Amino acid sequence: MGLLDTEAGKRRLLCVEIPAVERYNEGRDPDFKVQVVRGGSALTLRYRLMPCHNVYLLETRLHSGYPTVPPETRVLTPLRHCPHLLEGQTLCLWRQGSTRDSSRWDPAKFTCVFAIQAAWRWLACYEVWHETGEWPLPEAK
């Protein structure tokens, strides 16, 4: 419960998340702007990223329990299977299912735009891995 059916969730969206997306979109090439789609009790952010040479289409889902439940990002563009890719081309970003101590998601500090930036970083690593076979970030090993 929360995001779209409680006052607190709606307020978070209106005052924190939407302004963050609007700032992200400001002045950006129209092809790379974030589009927000409402679906049931969740929101989906659709966008393209180009970390190096290739353009990827992605979706970040803000589930009903967001922001206490971390956002979930998947790449719609077909990828080669790599060690940090979960089922459905979902990115392994926050140690899903982990405790407060080990989770990298911080609902008190991060907005959905942080998830987009994390996806950008993941894709940059993916491109390096694609060329070299090495995942460049040590903490992800």
Add this chain to the structure above:
Amino acid sequence: MSTVFQVGAGSGGMVVLDLVCRDPAVRQVVLVEPDVYQSHNVYRHYFGPREVGRRKADLAAGWVKQFRSDLDVTTIVADLLDPTRQGEIEAAVAASDLGICAVDNEPAKYHFDALMRTHAKPWSLGEVLSGGIGGWVHVFRPGEACYGCVASHLQRTVSTDNSPPPDYANPQAAVAETRIPANKAAINVVASAHATITLGLLAGADPGFTSLLVPMAKVDGVFAEAWRPFRFRIPRSPECLICGAHHAPAGEDLDVALDQALARLGHE
């Protein structure tokens, strides 16, 4: 005479409930607990195998009534996050003097925090670390740090988990971070501290900390020694996205403003 709102009557929550309800200053308890007592609970709980299949809320209410027949005990058999029960839960929080959070999942802790902040009630939270190597007791008071402020601060500054990350490359493998259950003695240490601190809070005492960490074992890379407690006074973070001021319209105006904003971004 006080009214206490507690969520959770698991192995730790039951100890807190038992100890808090023995205090004559407590007049009424509202307990939110959705679960049914199961055979795997018996080892760490107050009740025997004959109680398996009964609601934990009913067992807990029966337990405290044994020694406090005068205590007014109300049970809400529901998940704290159940959207259909929020009216009842909010009313109970509004009528209480203090909250006790004894849940072990993050969304429920954040929701408990939101309820307590909405109604400006003090509350406490107990957390036992995996394997019973230690535990936390946190205290929250109106206008001070929220659970988001505390969790965010601790996430960056205190490490209590050095377990290896799960191996997502091999989904069939045993997940290394699966919680290692704590033993009953370790649970009782944290829950007893939680109850003692809560009773102090109920009496108006300032514990002098936001978060108390009690290591119960020496663990390489985590705790240099056992039984040396750490106290943290964590301030409210002005940048916290959980408790920060979000100036927005209310009611229908909020819905309209949100619809307009989403429509704008839907066409980007």
